[in-house]
Amino acid sequence: DQQVKQNSPSLSVQEGRISILNCDYTNSMFDYFLWYKKYPAEGPTFLISISSIKDKNEDGRFTVFLNKSAKHLSLHIVPSQPGDSAVYFCAATSQRLGSTLGRLYFGRGTQLTVWP
Amino acid sequence: DAGVTQSPTHLIKTRGQQVTLRCSPKSGHDTVSWYQQALGQGPQFIFQYYEEEERQRGNFPDRFSGHQFPNYSSELNVNALLLGDSALYLCASSPGTGKNIQYFGAGTRLSVL
Numbered sequence: 001d002q003q004v005k006q007n008s009p010s011l012s013v014q015e016g017r018i019s020i021l022n023c024d025y026t027n028s029m030f031d032y033f034l035w036y037k038k039y040p041a042e043g044p045t046f047l048i049s050i051s052s053i054k055d056k057n058e059d060g061r062f063t064v065f066l067n068k069s070a071k072h073l074s075l076h077i078v079p080s081q082p083g084d085s086a087v088y089f090c091a092a093t094s095q096r097l098g099s100t101l102g103r104l105y106f107g108r109g110t111q112l113t114v115w116p
Numbered sequence: 117d118a119g120v121t122q123s124p125t126h127l128i129k130t131r132g133q134q135v136t137l138r139c140s141p142k143s144g145h146d147t148v149s150w151y152q153q154a155l156g157q158g159p160q161f162i163f164q165y166y167e168e169e170e171r172q173r174g175n176f177p178d179r180f181s182g183h184q185f186p187n188y189s190s191e192l193n194v195n196a197l198l199l200g201d202s203a204l205y206l207c208a209s210s211p212g213t214g215k216n217i218q219y220f221g222a223g224t225r226l227s228v229l
Contacts, residue, residue, distance in 0.1 A: 031119065062208045102149070103149065103164060104159070104218060106159045
């Protein structure tokens, strides 16, 4: 059962425009969410995260929005650059004790292509 | 400051064989987690080690086992390999169990023939 879903396997955006990557989750125990970026032949690289006590977190060109009632989060990249072309994974976890503590649940990823 | 390092980079085995993958965590990190990433999928949690003990385990059979050493490095062992075990195996480290941001190595690509 996929508890974290990324329903768009790919996204193509022109350089300079906004990229919006979406993610949905089903487990209400999740209270911390992360985005990772992965280039071929490399491991996932941490990009940005957000706690469930917030609805927005910003770091330079990257902003993550969280809508707890809809169990939805999104990553905005503005402006998009060709070097942003990679697979983006959404991940979720829980900071509370229990079987979800310390483990990341990942979506299947979205391949972002930024063209000049 | 070295990040998470994994060895070997690539490995080819045949069905029924056993394999050991190795991981050195990022400096200052004492918790190691292992993930399996099949083609076209996101990483799936295998287990997590902290203080040389398995603290959390995902939905993987007992053929998958691990170990953590006093220097925090870790091994993943897979026995009786199946074709379906072919995947990228990722190691991640964090400064303490329950710390949410995990830092990943480049992975070991295992092919089972």
